Amino acid sequence: MKDETKLLAAVRRGDERAVRKLVDAYSPRLYNVALRILRSPQDAEDALQETFITALDKLDQFDGRASFFTWMYRIAVNVSLMALRKKRSRRKKEESIEVPSFESIRSRELIDWTADPVRKVLTAEMREIMDAAIENLPARYRVVFVLRDLEGLSIEETSKTLGISVANVKIRLMRARLFLREALAKYFHETNGTETES
């Protein structure tokens, strides 16, 4: 924290070495969150550049309530989210998603595809299916899944980063996970059966 304060003071003075240090310290993690949200190296690079430009522009607005990294991380998430929405609006409107109901799940022959080691199961075909599924996940669901499940933020941290309620994070997370599970279930040939008990 002390190092961060010193680094930030030097950045505020426009010290080039300090800015380079800041870029090297923060860019790997910020690049990854952008890449996970946008799923394109070129788009993630653009978002990363915009994140640092925005941060330098708004440096005076940093009030120290969160760590400087957290502040920049939130900028990176917002920049990426805006880029994703812009990209998706060119292709199709942000639609809601369909997730299977309880009745639908109960009526199926569930396949237990959890026993094999992940790396053995993760074939090129399955990777393609997973990419397609997450590409189809609307931005508001995708970002929650990325922050909570891929970036490892807590529910609370995800809520603060996105400025939405904890309850909202939980709802979106559940729908995102069930939507993605559904793609894998199809790959593993989960089929409809007849059971309807509740």
Add this chain to the structure above:
Amino acid sequence: MTHRQIFKKVCDFIDGELDEATCNEIKKHITACPKCRIYIDTVGKTIVFYQVKDAPKRLPAAARKRLHATVALKLKEKR
């Protein structure tokens, strides 16, 4: 606890957001109910699959270079 209640709580269970008593009830249920166990396990495994597939990537050297150049330019503008 019913199958439907388990279905609703699957994510809270995975996230460790439930109290101990509820957790124990779910654990007890899934030892006797393969379908609910498979459902919970496969939701959890979906997350693991994505974590492995989308593991952190290195920022490419050329992208890092371009980033430094962009930021240096921005600094000059600000002066």
